[in-house]
Amino acid sequence: MKNMNKSTQKLLSTIGVIVVLYIVLSVMEGTGNLSSLLSGLLVPVCAYSLVAVGLNLCVGYLGELSLGHAGFMCVGAFASAFFSKVFMNTIPDVPRFILSLLIGTCFAALFGFLIAIPVLRLSGDYLAIVTLAFGEIIKNVINVIYIGMDSKGLHFSMKDMLSLGMEPGGTLVVNGAQGITGTPRQSTFTLAVILLILALVITHNFVNSRTGRAVKAIRDNQIAAETVGLPITKYKLIAFTISAAIAGVGGVLYAHNINSLIATTNNFGYNMSIMILVYVVLGGIGNFSGSVVAAVVLTLLPELLRGLSTYRMLIYSIVLIALMLFNWAPSILEYRNKHGLTAAAIAAKFKKKNTKEVS
Amino acid sequence: MALLEVTNLGISFGGLRAVDEFNLSIEKGELYGLIGPNGAGKTTVFNMLTGIYKPTDGKIFLDKTDITGRKTADINKAGVARTFQNIRLFGDQSVLDNVKIGLHNSFEYGTATGILRLPKYFATEKEMNNKALEILSVFGLDSAADILASNLPYGKQRELEIARALATGPKLLLLDEPAAGMNPNETRDLMNTIALIRKEFGITILLIEHDMKLVSGICEKLTVLNFGRVLSSGLTSDVLNDPEVIKAYLGE
Incomplete structure (x- = not known):
């Protein structure tokens, strides 16, 4: 019980910090005190945080390393952008976005589920390799898809634009490697923050529920979990599907924040999967709030260091190494424990201060 | 019919016959001991009873239902729970x-x-x-x-x-060396606990143990395994006085 309260407290304080940051940044943006560079990053940061939260569920609680979460993000992005584009003139803005959010999430969940069936028979390195391949396959398949729309309905081809055989007045929805252009830019910072908070609440509730306990039990000791009667495959599938769905929400946000959605190595490929994994590992495996912090810091850092031009990636990598050592090196962990520099100890100190002030 | 009825159970790992023609019959409410030298196949029997290994031959019946080769989780649902030698x-x-x-x-x-x-x-x-x-x-x-x-x-x-x-x-609880690594005091506490849970939960217990004091103190019946085969089985006092058992396991 106490344990549950502790994690609930942590969730509430994380949400508190996010809300405060949201208000500050919104006011700054409203009064024109935010650089255009920074304000352009607000939505992507939330999108990456969402994917990191989703991946953390997979890595931290299911205990399986997935290198394909950019792929689920990609599925969510393209499914929702496709829907938005097709119904651009037929459904009003707000319900259309809600529907496209649902569709993006469901598609990512569906792909997560389908991929999980074969993949969860594997574990460790093998699972990582297969998910990595999946991410690349998704990206490459999307790059050869052509879909057009005219009065007769949708036309589909995997060859080129001409083989669609559209009427002269038809519009091209998905244009192969040029992706989807002209989707409505509906992702606002407010919406992104709301979705992020929702994802944090959902993941928190999930890991503290009956199903979540079963998932953690399977991670801790699969044989023992089987001997107490837990259906292993079922719970692995549920956890992986939810994880993919949350990554899909990140994809929907990402897609509705830009004019032209293209699947490249940098946004939906291997690089992005690794980037997200870096957020998860540095933020703390199994620590959802940490993933958000890491995603925010590590997305903003290279942008803020732009002034240093070519040296910025060098500094970025040094920061990564330093953070990794700070969080994981045994000798540094020992030092932090000794001098009360762990997150728990600092939180306790704050608590003491607050109670003193009250009394 | 007994609560647990095992007939001619056997398993081979490649060319190695780990357990062969293993028979066991436990009545409801009994506290049954499975003993034998290291490597005799005791834990292998547990792993077959709980579905972690699929037996090559033989049948396992729990309360008249055939649970041979079923999935571990299903066997637990049918009423078998266990502990492990390495926690x-x-x-x-x-x-x-x-x-x-x-x-x-x-x-x-x-x-x-x-x-x-x-x-x-x-x-x-x-x-x-x-x-x-x-x-x-x-x-x-x-x-x-x-x-x-x-x-x-x-x-x-x-x-x-x-x-x-x-x-x-569970209807049947399998304990794999519950006293391993315990000092005499802890072992005595454990014996009391086992007696208590048997009374309180009304379950049948099968346990593997090397501590002869514990085995002779609480088990009503014993089966001795040696090289994957049953060497002797029956009432505890009879089994512990069996010359074959003394020669193979207890020492003369």
Whole structure:
């Protein structure tokens, strides 16, 4: 019980910090005190945080390393952008976005589920390799898809634009490697923050529920979990599907924040999967709030260091190494424990201060 | 028919015949011991009874149902729970949660109910907490409910494993060397605990043990395994006086 309260407290304080940051940044943006560079990053940061939260569920609680979460993000992005584009003139803005959010999430969940069936028979390195391949396959398949729309309905081809055989007045929805252009830019910072908070609440509730306990039990000791009667495959599938769905929400946000959605190595490929994994590992495996912090810091850092031009990636990598050592090196962990520099100890100190002030 | 009826059970790993023509019959409520030298195949028998290994030959009947070669989780649902020689707890979760995982199949609410925190979630979790604390109190572990399982002392970890197994509501409890690594005092406590849970939960127990004091103290019947074959079986006093058993295992 106490344990549950502790994690609930942590969730509430994380949400508190996010809300405060949201208000500050919104006011700054409203009064024109935010650089255009920074304000352009607000939505992507939330999108990456969402994917990191989703991946953390997979890595931290299911205990399986997935290198394909950019792929689920990609599925969510393209499914929702496709829907938005097709119904651009037929459904009003707000319900259309809600529907496209649902569709993006469901598609990512569906792909997560389908991929999980074969993949969860594997574990460790093998699972990582297969998910990595999946991410690349998704990206490459999307790059050869052509879909057009005219009065007769949708036309589909995997060859080129001409083989669609559209009427002269038809519009091209998905244009192969040029992706989807002209989707409505509906992702606002407010919406992104709301979705992020929702994802944090959902993941928190999930890991503290009956199903979540079963998932953690399977991670801790699969044989023992089987001997107490837990259906292993079922719970692995549920956890992986939810994880993919949350990554899909990140994809929907990402897609509705830009004019032209293209699947490249940098946004939906291997690089992005690794980037997200870096957020998860540095933020703390199994620590959802940490993933958000890491995603925010590590997305903003290279942008803020732009002034240093070519040296910025060098500094970025040094920061990564330093953070990794700070969080994981045994000798540094020992030092932090000794001098009360762990997150728990600092939180306790704050608590003491607050109670003193009250009394 | 007995609660557990095992006939001609056998398993081969490649060319190695680990267990051969193993027969066992345990009546309801009995406390049965499985003993034998190291490598005799005792844990292999447990692994076959719980479905971790699929037996090559033979049949296992629990309460007249054939459970041979079924999945581990299904065998647990049919009524077999076990502990492990090398403790397998859910170390990163609290003592309470370990038992609540054992209660998983006795209480029901869906994943969505858990995520949305519907009233049923709070009601069921409260019931689970009460039930889990009740089971923990049998072992005097209720005061340690919030501690991480991996932070418990060794002897308590063994007891928690038994508590978790009991939480699944088994008819038959398999204990794999419950006294391993315990000092004489802890072993005596354990003997009392085993007697207590047998009375309180009304279950049948099959245990593997090397501690002869414990075995002769609490087991009513014994089966001795040697090189994967049954050497002797019957009432404890008869088996322990069997010259074959003394020669192979106890020492002259």
